[in-house]
Amino acid sequence: MTELAPSRSDIDTKLRAILRDVLGLDAERVERFDGGTGLFGHLPELDSMAVAGLLTEMEDRLDIIIEDDDVDGEMLETYGGLLAFAEAKVVEN
Amino acid sequence: MLVLPALFDEANKLRRLTVEVMQRLDAAGIDSALPDLPGCNESRQPLDAQSLDHWRACAMAAAAHFSATHVLTLRGGVLAAPPEMPGWNYAPVAGRQVLRSMLRARTIAAREAGREETIEALQQLGRREGVELAGWPLGAKLFAQLEDAAPQPDSAQVEIDQGTIGGGGLWLRAEPDEAPEQADTLAAAVAMGISTV
Secondary structure: OOOHHHHOOHHHHHHHHHHHHHHOOOHHHHHOOOOOOEOOOOOOOOOHHHHHHHHHHHHHHHOOOOOHHHOOHHHHHEHHHHHHHHHHHHHHO | OEEEOOOOHHHHHOHHHHHHHHHHHHHOOOOOEOOOOOOOOOOOOOHHHOOHHHHHHHHHHHHHHOOOOOEEEEHHHHHHOOOOOOEEEEOOOOHHHHHHHHHHHHHHHHHHOOOOOOHHHHHHHHHHHOEEEOOEEEOHHHHHHHHHOOOOOOOOEEEEOHHHHOOOOHHHOOOOOOOHHHHHHHHHHHHHHHHHO
């Protein structure tokens, strides 16, 4: 997670683009998200329906399958958690 | 032009875009009509008594009633479109994907409330007796038909994907929003198309 800023991986770029679309934020603001930026439970607009849309979009754009058991509070709580999860899933594929 | 709206929550997210596109079509001299699918939006029919077959029949009846020559569908609206009618499918989506987001929303909300539900179990319930997802009571028939429904590649309609429109799809937004430039592009694609089809 501490590697976040320098790594700038492809997954990171795609994940930020998805969050931009879901949250309707400008690119600059999403660009400033770091590993500790709070998501589910921190952003009032990110309710369960929005999170569900976010996960479904991640499946499409990252070509991964997200199982029920994968979804927990930790993975959704921060940007770092979500990115780590996405990276692990892409590797797993 | 018959306009078939997106389904369920996506209809709310795309409400403004849908109306804005219709206003632009009107300005271009194209009349359009936006019926509610039975059980959706302001329809007084119970949603849990609906089926995709019935929605398709109603879409055909609406096309005849308004003497529509073309159809524009948004997202899941494609699933109710008469395949032989010429027109456009904006960002078409399969029923399975529509359900997947809704099933997932329910499992996430359940988990937040300290209950454990699985997508698999909810799917079985949906097929057997219907299930309420994200506030939408879906009957067993509609649920099962949506699971199998996909845009038909051999329909007379042309796909307009989000890449063509530019920007992020408004159905993804956590809150309903508007994007006048997306409405401009979508209406222009349709208006240009209608003069050549």
